[in-house]
Structures are given as structure tokens and as C-alpha cells.
Amino acid sequence: MxxxxxxxxxxxxxxxxxxxxxxxxxxxxxxxxxxxxxxxxxxxxxxxxxxxxxxxxxxxxxxxxxxxxxxxxxxxxxxxxxxxxGRYSDIVRIYQEAHKLDASNPDLLVEIFMACTFTEQWEEQLKACVTLNKTQQDDRYFWWAIVSRFLLAKYGDKSKASLQISLCEKLCQKAFNDGKASTLEHLRIYLDILLHQDKHEAALDAFQLNPKLQALLVNDPDLAVLKLDLLVQNYKINEALEFSSQLLENSDNWLIYKCYIKALVADTDNQDPWVLLDKYSKQEDRSRNACLGRIELASNFLKLKKGFPIELPRSQNQYIWDYVEKFGAKPVCFSDIMPYIIEWYKRQGNFGPEFRQELERYLEKALADQKNGSNKKQALINDVCETLLLLIAGIKDKSLSHGEFILLGSHYLIVAANKLFAEGDFDRADSLRISALVSLLSGIKNNQNDFQLKLLAIRLYIYFGSFGQAAELYESLNNKHVQHDTLSFLITGYGGPYAFYKQDLDLLYDSLEIYHLNKQDTPRMIKLAYQNGVYSKVPEFVEFQRRLCNSIQKAISLRFATRNEMMLHRDIRSIIKEWKQVDDNAFSKESNPTEWSDNRDLDILFCCSPPGYDEYSIERLTRCKQLPNNTWVDVFGLVSQIMAKISRKEKDSLSDALKLLSETVSDLKPGNSLSKQEYYLAKSVIGLGNIAVKAFSDESYMCDKDELACIFDPWKEDFQNQSEFSSFYLEEIPYFSSCLEALGAEIQTIHKMAVSSLKQKIKTAPKKAAEHIEKKWLNSDDEGAKNISEFLRKQYYPIVKNTTESLTKSWLKSCRLLRTEFDQRG
Missing domain, CATH: 1.25.40 (Serine Threonine Protein Phosphatase 5, Tetratricopeptide repeat)
Structure with missing residues (x-):
């Protein structure tokens, strides 16, 4: 007791x-x-x-x-x-050891089966399940075996995949014949197996195998939509029309409308395809999807070749404007119709007189109370028609209170700013960007939950060096779980250029946590799916887990975090200690997946990033540096390995890593996969590594002053050729300086004068550039607000004033941090 x-x-x-x-x-x-x-x-x-x-x-x-x-x-x-x-293979092993001692215990087999979900040991899992099914005669284990075999076919030995998937199909057929398929989940997993083999006709036939399950489809939208889609794919048009009409009587599901429209377009004998859509568009409680369906149907007809027998009762334009007239007040209105506007614009090449007339009518409403002259009105109309993404601005409310209007207006300002920047008019370009930020902050003030406005404001804050405010705004999004994988690229890694290493590192660790949790939480969800018989969720969870495990953003975040860890330390002994603790396996190319999963949501600002119009992509227009890719991951993984091996004096493996890095960058050109400065950093680290190899091989080796100094020559020449600098341009310099310092501390034979000379070169050029950045920005009259539009200055003066003041303070802080960084590193 x-x-x-x-x-x-x-x-x-x-x-x-x-x-x-x-x-x-x-x-x-x-x-x-x-x-x-x-x-x-x-x-x-x-x-x-x-x-x-x-x-x-x-x-x-x-x-x-x-x-x-x-x-x-x-x-x-x-x-x-x-x-x-995190030793999941040991969990499988201990239950296997226990099963050897008690082979009749089914609970141990269940534990082995479930433990294999963590390790993806599909063959071991299947073996345990087959034994369970034979000894227990339980239908549940029969279906576990089917799902496990399906996973083995998808992710196991490719040479045996065809055999395994064929066995899965036969087992499912047997289950239906023997009456073991009694739930919609049994049907779902069978359909997954058939569709994995592109057997669309067999998948459609599977719906008929159990009449009781067929009756349940009406209450299962996902399966109903799948059946509809299969009917259309198998040219069962009349059945598709009949089934979709039946479903639409009790459902307002947009996906059902889309399948119905596909069937309508395929039915060339139907002379009046608009009847059902017109009927439901008049019903207030369900008119939105029906009205959108009319635009979708018109769009589909216009895609067909000329000579199609059906005439459109109204133009697609008119259906679009009808939709705006009815649902313009809804926040989703613009995102609903945007794909059709883009599609229509691509087809026509311009907006055409009809569209201009409709647009002018709406703009007159928007401008009525603003006392704008006719010249201003006409100029605005022309701008709207020439700039696709400002199209709906005139339709929205006349004040800056509507989130989408602000988003579109801000996007227009950013597009204009980029054009001015390309022309060399940097002051006006920055003024327009500040105007955009002011607009966004006014919208956020009115609606603290507007996700889109915050994301764009984060990017502009970063552009102006206000990383602290960007981080604060990002944290207010309260991103959950997988959102860190899809959205963290918008901000993580951007703190380093402004010397905000700690704040950036905190965000990086927050985002990296999801990958750690994925290894524990997702397999638990898979176990629950098995236990509750939700079999179709098992492949979904497995795919989700694999995408997170192989996420390129995970690899990018890890490399940025390693860099920031080094940059947080001023004491060289602490830096070397950190390098020595770096896990080489985490950065080796051998540990990389055969194919990265790029889960970054580059279209998150959907209102402003129409597919096919990269020049208008808001994500692209607000990037301050290149988006890291596979090559970037390889290069900076090798850079970390090389510095770790130098710190640990591992000569042989250091030579191998240097060879790999040299091969990786040999075919690259600055600006392709790596920025110019990232390219110089990689080449410089190769130079430092080669010096280290010589020093480790020959104790009497003394590094020549010129040999070390020439490593930095490309940087120096590049600084001299640049008329404009940004902190992102200078980002790699402190990191290289840190690497140089670590090399000097580890290799006592390096000529101290050579190191001192090179450090002085590193210190001088970027420090002058940092001073140039600071003076240039502060020389603008009225702290950068001079050219902000009169409308914004009058209507939102407090926001304009607060924004420009906070940007000035933040920029000064960034400049001070950078100059301190160069002083201390140099």
C-alpha cells in the first residue's frame, strides 16, 4: 500500500x-x-x-x-x-519480441499492426494483419488487411505494386459478394483502389453492388459528387442529369452544380439547359450557387468550338454583372467571379465596349459623392480597364471600409510601385508602397480578422524593414498546425537581413514544431481511423504525413534556424560549440527524400493572384528575395555541413562535402536558384574549406594573405557595381564573417594579418551601404509620406501619420542593428 x-x-x-x-x-x-x-x-x-x-x-x-x-x-x-x-521502430521490435513468447495473444498482433503506422513498415503491418484475420475470423481485420495491402501497393516495392493492387481489388470484390461490405466506408476504400488504377467504369459499377448503400448516397455529398463525376466521365449523360436534378432538389452543394453543368454541356440534344439554374436562381435561400452556375455554364459553352447549336440567352458579361448586382455586398463575391473574369479577359484580349459601359455605370455610383471631375473619372476608368486586378474596385463600396476593395486597391498600388521601381523612380515607388500599407492597416483596423489584409501587410512591413511589426502581425493570425507549413514562408527567414535573429528564430521554431508533432499525432489519427472503421481516411492521413515529412519548407526552415543560431552568438567559442553540435545527417543529401513536397501556398492571396498572370502575382511582387528551392536546400545544407566539419576537424569527410558543394554550384549562375550574394557565399565557403583541408593535412601550412583575401574579391567588386543597396543584399555578409571567424579560431596557422585584412574589407563596404540605405530613406520629406495620395491623407491622416512614424522608427532600429552587426563581425 x-x-x-x-x-x-x-x-x-x-x-x-x-x-x-x-x-x-x-x-x-x-x-x-x-x-x-x-x-x-x-x-x-x-x-x-x-x-x-x-x-x-x-x-x-x-x-x-x-x-x-x-x-x-x-x-x-x-x-x-x-x-x-521518437524511437518508433523500437516499439515495433518490442511487441514482436513479446509475440514470440506469446504467439496466441491477438492484442500483441494489434499493437504490432498499429506501431507499423509510425514506421511505415507496410510489409510487417500486413503480415501481422493477415495472421490476425486467419486466427480471429473478424471482418474488421479482413478490411484492415485490404487497406494495409493498398498502402503497400502505393508506397512499398514498386515492382510488386501491380500484384498488390490487383489482390486488393479481388479481396474487395469477395467482400461484396460475401456480404462483408456493409458500410459506405467499405465502398469508399474499394473506389479508392479502383480509381488508383484509373478503372472509372468499374468504379461506377461498384455503386450498384449493394442496393442498401446506393440508397444512402443522397445523404453523402462526397460520394454523390463522385458518382456524378463518374457518370459524366463514362458518358452516362442522361443518368447524370437525372441524378444531379434529384440531388439538387434537396441540396445546394456547389460541386453538384458543377457536375450538373458538365453533363449539360455534354448533352448536345438539350435545347434549354438553363431551366433548372434559372429556377433556383430565383429562390432567395439558394440563389447564390445557381447564379454562379449560370456564369459557369456560359463559360463552358464559350470554351466549345464555334457552331455549337445552343445560343446563350445572355452574354457571360451580363451574368457576371447580375451576380455582382445581387451579391456584391458579400465578402466572397469577388473571389467567386474572379476565375471567370480572368478566363474571359484571356479569351478576348481586352475588356471590350460592353464591359466598359457596365463598369462605367458602377464607377459613377462609386464616385458620385466624391466630387471628382470628369477627367479624373475617365482616367480612373482607363486605369481600371487596363489593369485587370483593379476591375472590381469601382464596384465595391466607395469608402475604404471593404476588405476586398482595400486588397485590390493595395494590389494596384504595388503593381504601379514595381513599374516605377523598374524605371528607376525609387522615391515614388516607395510612396506608393506606403500608401498600400496605409490602406491595408485601415482595413485591419476595421476588421481584425481579415486574414488576407494581414498577410499582405506582413509582406510590406518586411519590405520596409519593420520585421518586428511583421512578426507581431503574423502571430496575430493564430496559425494552427499545418498552416505553418503552407504560410510560414511569407515571413520566416526574413528577420536575418535586418539582424532580428532571435525573433526570426522563434518564428522558425514555432513552424518547425508542426513537423515534430506530425510524427506523433498523424499516426495516432491513423490508428483511430482503423479502430473506428473509417478506412478511406487511412490513405489520406498517410499521404498527409508523408507530405509533411518531405516538406521542402521544413528543410528551408531548418537551414535558416541553424544560421540564426550561429548569428545569435558573439563569442567565437560559443559559435564553434554550436557548429560542433550540428547533426550532419539532418543536412546530408542522402537524408533528403527522392522528391520534395512543396506545400507552400503561393496563391494564398487569391483575390490578387490570378493563375497565368505572374506579372500580377501579389506574392511575387512583394518578395524581397528569391524563393528557396531544391538547389538552395542542397547548397545551404552543404554549407552547414562544411562549417561543422571544419569545427570538428574532420578532414576526409570535409573534402567529400567540399567536392559535393563545388559540383552543385559549378553549373549555377548568380540569380539562378541562388541570389548573387548566396552564390558568392557558397563559393567563399568552398574557399575557406579548401584552406582548412590544407591546414589539417600539413601542420606547417601557413595561409598566404592574398590567398585568403581573394576569396572576398567577388563581393567587393559586386558592391562597387551596385548603385542601390538593400538589407537583403547585405544578408550574407555577417554570416560569411562568422564563418571566417570560426575558421580562424580553429586553424591557428592562418596568418592573423590575412584574417584581419579580410575582416576589414568585409566591414567597410556593407557598412557604407547600410549608411546609404538609412540616409536615403530618411531624406524623403515628411518621413516618406510626401507623395501619399490626397484621399488617403485626408481620410486616414492618423493612420498615415502613425504608419510612417512607426516605419521610420523600425527602419532606424534595423539600420542600427545592421551597423552594429557589421561593427562586431568586422
Whole structure:
């Protein structure tokens, strides 16, 4: 009884008070209470406290006693400890060891099966499941075996994939014939297997296999839409029209409308395809999808070849304007019709007189109370018609209170700013960007939940060097889980150029956490899907897990985080210590997946980034530097490896890494995959690495002053050729300086005068550039607000004033940080 009370006192484990739990375990162990359970509790506390090596050693010690494999409760605790340590293959192994001792225990087979979801050991999983199915005669295990075999076909040995998928199909057919397929989930997984093989006709036939399931389709929109789509693909047009009409009687699902429209377009005998859409467009509670459906139908007809027998009762333009007239007040109106406007514009090449007339009518409404002269009105009309993405600005409310109007207006200002910048008019370009930021902040003030406005404001804050405000705004988005993978590229890695290393690092670690959680949480969701019989979710979760594991943004964030960790340290001994601790495997090309998953949402600003119009892409227009790609990942992985190997004096592996980096950059040109400065950094690190190899090979080697100094020559020449500088242009210099300092500290034979001379070169050019940036920005009259439009200045003067003042202060802070960085690194 006393022992149970003492064990109960280790509730610190549940409260995440791991050190307290370790002390409590040690007290009990010192009293001679050396039970397996107590040792495992201590191992769990050690794992959660970060004492990984000690926790693993204790687990191995417990395993060596063998008694644990006969106690399932202790085995589950060991399972928990290995989960905390991320050693999922060990979990599979311990249950396999236990099963050897108790082969008749089905629970152990279930544990093996579930543990394999963490390790993707599909063959081992299938083997466990087949044994379960044979010994237990449970339909549940029969379907587990089908799903497991399907995963083996998708992700296992490609040479056996065809055989495995064929077996899956036959097993599903057997299940339907034997009455083992009784739920929609059974039908779903069978359809997944058939569609994976592109067997569309067989998939359509599968809907007829169980009449009871057929009756349930009406209440399952996803399966109903899939059946509709298959009917159209298999040219069962009349059946598709009949089924979709039946579904639309009780459903206002847009996907059903789209399938119905596909069938209408394919039915060349239908002389009046508009009847149903016109009918539902008049019903207030469901008119939006029906009205949008009319635009979709008109769009589909216009895509067909000339001579199609059906005449449009109204033009697509008129349907678009009808939609705007009816739903213009809704926030989604613009995003609804944008694809059709883009498509129509591409087809016509211009907006045409009809569109201009309609647009002018709406603009007159918008301008009525602003007392603008006719010249201004006509100029605005011309601008709108020539600039696609300002099209709907005149339709929206006349004040800057509507989120989409602000977004579109800001986009127009950014497009104009980029054109001015390209022409060399930098002052006016910056004024327009400030105008855009003011507009966005006015919208955010009215609606704190407007996701789109915040994202664009973040990018503009970064452009103006206000990383602190950008980070604050990004954190207010409250991104959850996978959103870090899709959106973090908008801000992470942008703090370094302004010397905001700590703030940038915090954001990077927040985004990297999702990848760690993915390894634990997603397999748990897969286990729940199996347990609850939601079989179609298993392949979805597996694919989701693999995309996150292979995410290129994960690799990019890890490389930026490593860089920022180094830059946080001023003391060279601390920097070298950090380099020595770098895990080479995390950066090696061998550890890279065969294919990266690029999950970055480059179209997140959907209102402003129409597909096919890259010159108008808001994401592209607000980039301050190149978007990292596969080559960037390889290069900066190798840079990190090289610096780590220099710090650890690993000559042989250092030579191999240098050879790989040289081969990677040999065919590159500055500006292609790497910016000019990133390219120079890679070449310079190769130079530093070669000097290190010579020094490690020959203790008498003395680095020549000119040999070291010439490494920096391309940078110096590049500075002299530049008339404009930005902090992103200077980003690589402090990092290179840090690398040089680490090399000098590790290789005592390097000529001190050579290092000193090179550091002086590194210090002078970028410091002057930083001073140039600061003076140029501050020389603008009225702190950069001189050319902000009169409308903004009058209507939103407090926001204009606060924005320009905060930008000035933030920019000064960035400049001070940069100059301090150059002083201390140089």
C-alpha cells in the first residue's frame, strides 16, 4: 500500500514537472524499490526532460531483464517511453519480441499492426494483419488487411505494386459478394483502389453492388459528387442529369452544380439547359450557387468550338454583372467571379465596349459623392480597364471600409510601385508602397480578422524593414498546425537581413514544431481511423504525413534556424560549440527524400493572384528575395555541413562535402536558384574549406594573405557595381564573417594579418551601404509620406501619420542593428 502511495506521488509526470518526477523516482530506487515499472517511469521523465541518452540506456537495461516481455502493462509503458523518444521502430521490435513468447495473444498482433503506422513498415503491418484475420475470423481485420495491402501497393516495392493492387481489388470484390461490405466506408476504400488504377467504369459499377448503400448516397455529398463525376466521365449523360436534378432538389452543394453543368454541356440534344439554374436562381435561400452556375455554364459553352447549336440567352458579361448586382455586398463575391473574369479577359484580349459601359455605370455610383471631375473619372476608368486586378474596385463600396476593395486597391498600388521601381523612380515607388500599407492597416483596423489584409501587410512591413511589426502581425493570425507549413514562408527567414535573429528564430521554431508533432499525432489519427472503421481516411492521413515529412519548407526552415543560431552568438567559442553540435545527417543529401513536397501556398492571396498572370502575382511582387528551392536546400545544407566539419576537424569527410558543394554550384549562375550574394557565399565557403583541408593535412601550412583575401574579391567588386543597396543584399555578409571567424579560431596557422585584412574589407563596404540605405530613406520629406495620395491623407491622416512614424522608427532600429552587426563581425 505504501509503495502504491509513493508511486502515486510521481504525479509530476502528468504535470510536466519532469525534474521533480526524476527526483521522486531516484528516492524510491535508493530505498531498494527497483521494479520494472518504476524504472520505466524514470525513463519516461528523463525522455520528457531531454535526457535522451540516459533514457535510452535505462530502457535497454529494462529490456535486458526479459521479464518485461511477459507483462503487457509494463510493455505499454515502455511503448510510451519510446514514443517520447521518437524511437518508433523500437516499439515495433518490442511487441514482436513479446509475440514470440506469446504467439496466441491477438492484442500483441494489434499493437504490432498499429506501431507499423509510425514506421511505415507496410510489409510487417500486413503480415501481422493477415495472421490476425486467419486466427480471429473478424471482418474488421479482413478490411484492415485490404487497406494495409493498398498502402503497400502505393508506397512499398514498386515492382510488386501491380500484384498488390490487383489482390486488393479481388479481396474487395469477395467482400461484396460475401456480404462483408456493409458500410459506405467499405465502398469508399474499394473506389479508392479502383480509381488508383484509373478503372472509372468499374468504379461506377461498384455503386450498384449493394442496393442498401446506393440508397444512402443522397445523404453523402462526397460520394454523390463522385458518382456524378463518374457518370459524366463514362458518358452516362442522361443518368447524370437525372441524378444531379434529384440531388439538387434537396441540396445546394456547389460541386453538384458543377457536375450538373458538365453533363449539360455534354448533352448536345438539350435545347434549354438553363431551366433548372434559372429556377433556383430565383429562390432567395439558394440563389447564390445557381447564379454562379449560370456564369459557369456560359463559360463552358464559350470554351466549345464555334457552331455549337445552343445560343446563350445572355452574354457571360451580363451574368457576371447580375451576380455582382445581387451579391456584391458579400465578402466572397469577388473571389467567386474572379476565375471567370480572368478566363474571359484571356479569351478576348481586352475588356471590350460592353464591359466598359457596365463598369462605367458602377464607377459613377462609386464616385458620385466624391466630387471628382470628369477627367479624373475617365482616367480612373482607363486605369481600371487596363489593369485587370483593379476591375472590381469601382464596384465595391466607395469608402475604404471593404476588405476586398482595400486588397485590390493595395494590389494596384504595388503593381504601379514595381513599374516605377523598374524605371528607376525609387522615391515614388516607395510612396506608393506606403500608401498600400496605409490602406491595408485601415482595413485591419476595421476588421481584425481579415486574414488576407494581414498577410499582405506582413509582406510590406518586411519590405520596409519593420520585421518586428511583421512578426507581431503574423502571430496575430493564430496559425494552427499545418498552416505553418503552407504560410510560414511569407515571413520566416526574413528577420536575418535586418539582424532580428532571435525573433526570426522563434518564428522558425514555432513552424518547425508542426513537423515534430506530425510524427506523433498523424499516426495516432491513423490508428483511430482503423479502430473506428473509417478506412478511406487511412490513405489520406498517410499521404498527409508523408507530405509533411518531405516538406521542402521544413528543410528551408531548418537551414535558416541553424544560421540564426550561429548569428545569435558573439563569442567565437560559443559559435564553434554550436557548429560542433550540428547533426550532419539532418543536412546530408542522402537524408533528403527522392522528391520534395512543396506545400507552400503561393496563391494564398487569391483575390490578387490570378493563375497565368505572374506579372500580377501579389506574392511575387512583394518578395524581397528569391524563393528557396531544391538547389538552395542542397547548397545551404552543404554549407552547414562544411562549417561543422571544419569545427570538428574532420578532414576526409570535409573534402567529400567540399567536392559535393563545388559540383552543385559549378553549373549555377548568380540569380539562378541562388541570389548573387548566396552564390558568392557558397563559393567563399568552398574557399575557406579548401584552406582548412590544407591546414589539417600539413601542420606547417601557413595561409598566404592574398590567398585568403581573394576569396572576398567577388563581393567587393559586386558592391562597387551596385548603385542601390538593400538589407537583403547585405544578408550574407555577417554570416560569411562568422564563418571566417570560426575558421580562424580553429586553424591557428592562418596568418592573423590575412584574417584581419579580410575582416576589414568585409566591414567597410556593407557598412557604407547600410549608411546609404538609412540616409536615403530618411531624406524623403515628411518621413516618406510626401507623395501619399490626397484621399488617403485626408481620410486616414492618423493612420498615415502613425504608419510612417512607426516605419521610420523600425527602419532606424534595423539600420542600427545592421551597423552594429557589421561593427562586431568586422
Amino acid at each position: 505504501m509503495f502504491k502511495q509513493q508511486i502515486a506521488n510521481i504525479g509530476a509526470l502528468d504535470g510536466a514537472r519532469n525534474k521533480e518526477a526524476i527526483r521522486a523516482c531516484n528516492r524510491l530506487l535508493d530505498r531498494g524499490i527497483k521494479t520494472t515499472r518504476l524504472q520505466l517511469l524514470k525513463a519516461c521523465a528523463l525522455a520528457r526532460n531531454g535526457n535522451t541518452a540516459e533514457a535510452v540506456e535505462l530502457c535497454k537495461k529494462v529490456e535486458s531483464q526479459k521479464v518485461i516481455f511477459s507483462d503487457q502493462n509494463d510493455l505499454r509503458v515502455l511503448d510510451i517511453v519510446y514514443s517520447e523518444l
